[in-house]
Amino acid sequence: MSTFVTGGTGALGTPTVALLRERGHAVRAVATTSASAARLAGMGATPVQGSLFDPGVLTTGLAGVDAVLHLATRIAPMSTARRRSAWAENDRLRAEGTRLLVDAALAQGVGVLVYPSFALVYADGGATWLSAGSPIAPTDVLRSTVVAEQEVARFTAAGGHGVVLRMAGIYGPHSAATRDVLALAEKGISGFVGPADAFQPLVWDEDAAAALVAAVETEGLSGTFDVVDDEPLTRAQLAAALAAAVGRERVHRPPTPLVRLALGRRLGFLLRSQRVSHRRFTDATGWAPRVRSAREGLRLARAAVAASQAVTRR
Numbered sequence: 108m109s110t111f112v113t114g115g116t117g118a119l120g121t122p123t124v125a126l127l128r129e130r131g132h133a134v135r136a137v138a139t140t141s142a143s144a145a146r147l148a149g150m151g152a153t154p155v156q157g158s159l160f161d162p163g164v165l166t167t168g169l170a171g172v173d174a175v176l177h178l179a180t181r182i183a184p185m186s187t188a189r190r191r192s193a194w195a196e197n198d199r200l201r202a203e204g205t206r207l208l209v210d211a212a213l214a215q216g217v218g219v220l221v222y223p224s225f226a227l228v229y230a231d232g233g234a235t236w237l238s239a240g241s242p243i244a245p246t247d248v249l250r251s252t253v254v255a256e257q258e259v260a261r262f263t264a265a266g267g268h269g270v271v272l273r274m275a276g277i278y279g280p281h282s283a284a285t286r287d288v289l290a291l292a293e294k295g296i297s298g299f300v301g302p303a304d305a306f307q308p309l310v311w312d313e314d315a316a317a318a319l320v321a322a323v324e325t326e327g328l329s330g331t332f333d334v335v336d337d338e339p340l341t342r343a344q345l346a347a348a349l350a351a352a353v354g355r356e357r358v359h360r361p362p363t364p365l366v367r368l369a370l371g372r373r374l375g376f377l378l379r380s381q382r383v384s385h386r387r388f389t390d391a392t393g394w395a396p397r398v399r400s401a402r403e404g405l406r407l408a409r410a411a412v413a414a415s416q417a418v419t420r421r
């Protein structure tokens with residue numbers, strides 16, 4: 108197959124491009140800088156240099172491809188995330204970017220379009236299992252991902268196969284956020300914040316990449332599905348898993364009222380309880396996570412980070 112990727116140099120894009128290449132896809136991918144272009148070429152992809160919004164990038168990029176994976180994003184860094192303006196580029200990539208991609212894919216007769224949305228759009232479900240069809244609460248900065256989901260539905264309504272994968276938080280040794288969480292745990296603090304009994308869905312980065320590739324390769328697939336590991340853990344269970352991963356008896360969980368205050372109303376959704384199931388996606392594609400729970404994944408990530416630090420010190 109021939110696949111066009113946006114965001115191919117990102118945390119999710121990097122393992123996805125690697126897996127697509129491994130499975131024999133010809134990959135064309137947008138590169139916003141010459142450094143990104145060099146990285147993509149190094150992975151065996153053909154870079155199309157420019158921004159998703161540059162005229163010509165989509166015409167060149169989509170010519171003759173079978174599938175599009177739209178992974179481009181610009182999440183606001185935590186230091187500015189409380190400001191609405193910090194999310195403008197991200198909103199644009201999701202809403203306008205997805206619309207442009209859908210228009211271009213329809214114009215060029217591309218058959219498949221896959222977009223990774225967020226499991227975070229679900230309303231707080233307590234201990235209830237959630238999946239596509241459960242109530243959503245796309246407040247504030249989450250709205251643009253629902254606009255992108257609607258664009259994917261427009262692609263399907265026009266005759267294409269549009270797939271939305273509501274992804275859990277992606278973690279693994281290559282993720283800067285995971286390395287930060289492990290470093291904090293070594294100092295005795297849990298980076299998984301929120302009420303002790305609130306579930307936080309996670310998925311190992313290579314499993315998330317495998318889900319995207321399964322969505323591209325499963326013939327006739329369209330609709331909205333969930334991509335999470337087998338066993339979503341609560342924040343209290345995640346703190347215990349973190350402690351075990353870094354070899355401490357326990358890590359301290361920051362008090363939730365304080366965290367809520369620090370996050371403000373805009374980011375309050377980060378504290379919701381979302382116990383999400385991947386069953387529908389597994390039934391439809393045969394995909395299953397190889398890292399089944401963060402109890403195992405945090406240990407694997409810690410070992411991989413320690414090994415790479417040992418190599419650097421040598």
Ligand SMILES: NC(=O)c1ccc[n+]([C@@H]2O[C@H](COP(=O)([O-])OP(=O)(O)OC[C@H]3O[C@@H](n4cnc5c(N)ncnc54)[C@H](OP(=O)(O)O)[C@@H]3O)[C@@H](O)[C@H]2O)c1
Nearest residue numbers: 114115116117118119139143158159179180223274276277
């Ligand atoms: N990370 C998670 O926990 C998570 C969870 C659920 C869903 N998702 C979704 O998964 C997708 C990928 O997330 P990620 O964490 O991999 O993001 P990331 O690491 O921040 O990577 C962002 C990517 O977007 C590209 N990009 C930014 N602006 C662009 C533009 N104007 N034109 C073309 N490309 C542009 C960047 O390219 P350059 O490097 O060339 O600038 C980079 O490859 C997003 O849709 C995100 O919402 C992520």
